[in-house]
Amino acid sequence: MRLERVSTYIAFFLALFALMTGLYLKNYLFPSITMNKKKVLTLHRFCSLSAFSIYVFNVVLCLYFHFPLEEPSKALDFGLFLIHPINGVIGGIVYGGKIITVRILKRGWAKQGLYWGILIFLFWLVQTGTIAFRYLKI
Numbered sequence: 715m716r717l718e719r720v721s722t723y724i725a726f727f728l729a730l731f732a733l734m735t736g737l738y739l740k741n742y743l744f745p746s747i748t749m750n751k752k753k754v755l756t757l758h759r760f761c762s763l764s765a766f767s768i769y770v771f772n773v774v775l776c777l778y779f780h781f782p783l784e785e786p787s788k789a790l791d792f793g794l795f796l797i798h799p800i801n802g803v804i805g806g807i808v809y810g811g812k813i814i815t816v817r818i819l820k821r822g823w824a825k826q827g828l829y830w831g832i833l834i835f836l837f838w839l840v841q842t843g844t845i846a847f848r849y850l851k852i
Contacts, residue, residue: 725768732761
């Protein structure tokens with residue numbers, strides 16, 4: 715359980731860095747600061763792919779260990795934590811949209827890529843929030 719929590723927190727910060735570096739590369743964030751664009755792009759790609767890898771890792775672990783696959787209706791007993799698995803499905807849709815936008819449509823640096831990137835960050839924000847509320851008893 716601790717592994718999934720820690721990896722979700724790491725993925726949240728990776729998604730945050732990916733969003734910030736993407737905004738920087740589009741000149742929306744810190745336009746007066748000059749950095750090596752190739753290094754920033756490398757950091758952006760690393761953070762994006764790492765967050766996606768953690769998403770896949772967490773989906774496999776959470777489905778295997780936590781989700782009641784033998785009787786899915788038991789998931790309705792999760793209470794407000796039901797937001798977490800529903801958001802996990804939404805994450806798959808959002809990551810699918812981003813992959814199609816970047817790899818197939820080649821529109822990663824257009825507005826569509828920016829919107830999908832913001833949605834990915836919001837996805838990780840909700841996932842991290844549900845875990846924090848669940849395990850910190852807030």
